[in-house]
Amino acid sequence: MSAGTTRVLVADDQTVVREGIVMLLGLLPGIEVVGAAADGEQAVALVERHHPDVVLMDLRMPRVDGVEATRRIRAAHPETEVVVLTTYADDDSLFPALRAGARGYLTKDAGGEEIARAIADVRSGAAGLSPQVQLRLLERLSEGQKASPASPEPAPAPAPAQPAARGAELPDGLTAREAEVLALIAEGLSNTEIAQRLFVSPATVKTHINNLFAKTAVRDRAQAVAYAFRHGITGTHQ
Structure with missing residues (x-):
């Protein structure tokens, strides 16, 4: 393994999808697939064994779902980043995954270049979010501000005794x-x-x-x- 190689674990319960992702990643430069899990519980175990740099995580999986697996992985192995790769981009899927510690979120219509970019982004400390997900995140935050029972104007920080x-x-x-x-x-x-x-x-x-x-x-x-x-x-x- 070269110094610039990113070690990736794939977690998806659908065999054909999982094998397809592994095959796709194998064609991308600078990426080494170190394991493939069929559910969240296996993903947690394989992270413990292989210590990958990044996990590509499906959300809807048996035994342990992707959100809970992400939470466990990030708690036990904070050096391992998680990029969600799922069919779903609804709020009930997106926000729990981000709160669990995922730094990337892509839908399964993403191409190899977008997946590689998300992996590189989270490795560098950036968020690996698809443009659609970024837009939904900003929309949701804006909606939250409008719905807040507080003053409609942006609330300033508590005023210090001597503001200057x-x-x-x-x-x-x-x-x-x-x-x-x-x-x-x-x-x-x-x-x-x-x-x-x-x-x-x-x-x-x-x-x-x-x-x-x-x-x-x-x-x-x-x-x-x-x-x-x-x-x-x-x-x-x-």
């Missing part, structure tokens, strides 16, 4: 630079793209992300996107 600096306007003690990085995460940019946009090193971006994750108590980029839109920290936030 701009940083005081930001929630959870975020700095202006951290908010800027968070807004770019919400746009779907990878660490490398954020570094290029801000003219800083990827290491600096990673430091900002670690800091803002700690301050906001989010676990991953999907939760960071939700946090950004909940607090109005988007591309329009300057």
Whole structure:
């Protein structure tokens, strides 16, 4: 195995689909399939055995479904990323999977190039979401803001005793630079793209992300996107 190879585990209960995905991945450069599971319980066991970099996870499976398998894998092996690959893109499938810790979400009409890009994205720390899923996520967040019983205007952070600096306007003690990085995460940019946009090193971006994750108590980029839109920290936030 070369240093740049990504080790992938496939989990799908349909034999023909599972074998087809394994065959497709075998044709993609830089990817090595280390196992294939027929249900969520087997997926958890194979992750324990093989320690893959990424799991391609179906959702509707017997014994243990994909959401529960994702939750168990992420809890026991946080270094293993999960990309959901499913037929379903409804809210009842999408949001539980993201809350369980999936960093990618694709539907099964995705081609090899899109799957490879999602795998590469989650490996680099970005979210591997299809454009349709990104749009639905943003729509749902927008709907949630409109339905909130709170004031229709964006709720500011609790006012400090002596508000003066701009940083005081930001929630959870975020700095202006951290908010800027968070807004770019919400746009779907990878660490490398954020570094290029801000003219800083990827290491600096990673430091900002670690800091803002700690301050906001989010676990991953999907939760960071939700946090950004909940607090109005988007591309329009300057």
